[in-house]
Amino acid sequence: MGLTKEEKAMLSGERGPALQRAMEIIWALGKIYGAAGTVPVKSAQISGISYKNIGEAGLDFLKKWASEGAKVQIPAMMNPAGMDLKRWKEMGIPAEFAQKQSEIVETLVAMGVEPTLTCAPYLARNRPEFGEHLAWSESSAVIFANSVIGARTNREGGPSALAAAIVGRTACYGFHTEQGRKPACLVEVACPLKDEADFGALGYLIGKKLGYKTPYIRLRSELPAINKELLLRAMGAAMAASGSVSLFHVEGLTPEAEIFPAEGERLTIDSLNVAYFALSSPLNEVDLIWIGCPHASPEELELIASLVNGRTLSTRLWVTTSREIAEKAGKAVEVIEEAGGLVLSDTCLVVAPVEALGIKSVATNSAKAAFYLPSWAKVQVAFAPLEECLTRYGGVR
Ligand code: F3S
Numbered sequence: 001m002g003l004t005k006e007e008k009a010m011l012s013g014e015r016g017p018a019l020q021r022a023m024e025i026i027w028a029l030g031k032i033y034g035a036a037g038t039v040p041v042k043s044a045q046i047s048g049i050s051y052k053n054i055g056e057a058g059l060d061f062l063k064k065w066a067s068e069g070a071k072v073q074i075p076a077m078m079n080p081a082g083m084d085l086k087r088w089k090e091m092g093i094p095a096e097f098a099q100k101q102s103e104i105v106e107t108l109v110a111m112g113v114e115p116t117l118t119c120a121p122y123l124a125r126n127r128p129e130f131g132e133h134l135a136w137s138e139s140s141a142v143i144f145a146n147s148v149i150g151a152r153t154n155r156e157g158g159p160s161a162l163a164a165a166i167v168g169r170t171a172c173y174g175f176h177t178e179q180g181r182k183p184a185c186l187v188e189v190a191c192p193l194k195d196e197a198d199f200g201a202l203g204y205l206i207g208k209k210l211g212y213k214t215p216y217i218r219l220r221s222e223l224p225a226i227n228k229e230l231l232l233r234a235m236g237a238a239m240a241a242s243g244s245v246s247l248f249h250v251e252g253l254t255p256e257a258e259i260f261p262a263e264g265e266r267l268t269i270d271s272l273n274v275a276y277f278a279l280s281s282p283l284n285e286v287d288l289i290w291i292g293c294p295h296a297s298p299e300e301l302e303l304i305a306s307l308v309n310g311r312t313l314s315t316r317l318w319v320t321t322s323r324e325i326a327e328k329a330g331k332a333v334e335v336i337e338e339a340g341g342l343v344l345s346d347t348c349l350v351v352a353p354v355e356a357l358g359i360k361s362v363a364t365n366s367a368k369a370a371f372y373l374p375s376w377a378k379v380q381v382a383f384a385p386l387e388e389c390l391t392r393y394g395g396v397r
Contacts, residue, residue: 001030001171002037010167018070022163029160030171039172041153042128043075044165045121045136046113048158050082050351051100059100061159062107070111076165077116077126078108079138079158080295080320082352084344085117091344092357113165117346118322120233120295122149125324130255133176135164139246140237140294140368146247148232150255152176155246175247183216183249186262190270192221196234197385200367201275203235207243209267215239216262217250227299228253237294238367279370280383285315286361289389290349292320293366298329300386301343305332307390308339314395315363317341320348339396350376363393 009015010023026038048054054061082101083093093101105115116126119138128134128145134153136142137160145151154174156164164170174180187206193199206215223231232250239245249257291304296319304319319336323345326333333343349362350369354377363382364370370383382393390396 001027001035003027007038016069018065018068019166021065021068022070022166025160025163026167026169026171030173033171033173035171035173037172038169039133039176040169041074041135041164042132043077043126043134043136044072044161045077045079045134045138045141046108046158046161046165047079047137049078049080049104049108049117051097051104052082052351052353054104054158059104059107062104065162066107066110070166072112072165073168074165075126076113076162077118077121078105078113079117079119080348080351081105081117081346083347085115085346087342087344090342091347091352093353094356097353097356111166113162116322116324118295118324119348120144120297120322123295123297123325124322133170135161135170137161139240140233142246143236143240143248144233146175147236147249147254148229155240155244181247181256182214182260183262184213184264185210185215186264186266187215187217188266188268189217189219189221190268191272193219194224195226195385196231197365197367197383198272199231199235200238200365201272201279202269203238204242204275204279204367204371205269205272206248207239207241207245210243210245212244212246214245214247214249216257216260217248218262219250230297230300233294234367238371241368241371275367276383279367279381281380283361283363283380283382286363286382286393287316287359288361289315289317289363289394290320290369291317291365291386291389293348293350293364293369295348296321296325298325298332301325301329301332301336303386304341304390305335307387308341308394308396309335311339311396313340313390315393317390317394318349319343321345349373354379363389365389
């Protein structure tokens with residue numbers, strides 16, 4: 001990989017150990033993937049924040065990098081942590097976990113990373129623009145940024161996103177290039193899609209079938225009258241979870257569908273039954289209803305509030321979102337909490353230490369959550385659209 005004079009100086013250690021470590025990561029990735037050089041990135045989004053996921057080894061790694069003087073040079077954000085930093089006691093998080101989790105966040109803050117603690121930074125002030133190069137690592141954010149916004153990012157690991165933030169650049173390969181954004185498969189969707197759960201189920205099927213390949217999706221039926229971004233978010237998050245898809249094009253909907261027309265193999269999907277069967281257990285009741293995977297948007301908070309307004313939930317409801325959005329959507333948050341729900345920031349159930357919280361069954365409208373919770377947290381899942389989660393499992397009518 002060709003390096004500039006400055007990058008060579010970083011790599012040789014002339015600019016200190018923190019920059020050397022960062023440059024080594026970028027250089028190694030560039031070599032593996034055949035990058036011609038590096039590209040400047042506008043922002044970085046760093047995963048691997050939860051103590052549940054990175055443990056003591058990850059915390060030590062971050063502390064060492066920070067002690068070497070690592071500082072980010074571009075806006076850098078954190079993915080969700082294992083708890084709401086303010087309401088962790090209400091979640092039932094053990095004090096030892098909270099202590100370690102706080103250390104991780106503080107260590108990153110000392111490097112200059114903003115404690116945004118959200119997987120949906122694009123919903124608020126950190127929305128990238130079309131064509132911008134990024135180094136993001138949360139898979140649902142990567143696929144959204146690439147597909148719905150038309151920004152350009154590979155699916156970075158936590159350390160490589162942090163390295164890019166410290167250097168201000170990343171290796172230029174994959175989704176940063178024109179070639180890397182071309183579809184490899186035309187997916188014809190012949191069945192109707194009526195809500196966000198159907199879009200999630202579709203994403204699950206596409207991810208399972210395609211692995212890492214980029215689909216060009218043709219929807220043959222009318223779209224439901226629901227915010228399109230919400231539907232595409234649900235589909236993309238599931239696709240990136242069941243497979244490693246990081247970019248999709250949808251005919252007539254996403255900004256690059258016309259630039260990169262359909263090519264490659266063909267796949268037809270005419271039923272979502274297999275997805276619902278794989279993602280859902282037949283549960284009559286659950287310990288918790290969880291909405292907000294990916295983190296809820298203001299529109300979703302409004303929608304939930306309208307469904308529970310003036311009612312009392314018979315089952316615990318957690319809604320996860322970013323702190324910024326929760327603060328902006330104050331009225332909706334109030335309504336949800338008056339009905340007995342809890343609107344949590346900074347976290348989500350997949351990265352929280354669920355085993356320690358005594359949660360054994362969950363109803364959710366997220367196909368991504370339904371995909372991960374059984375294997376990552378030994379939780380049984382009822383996967384259904386939002387309204388059904390709240391009526392059937394939450395007793396709201
Ligand atoms: Fe976000 Fe957690 Fe889902 S990070 S996409 S809410 S699994």
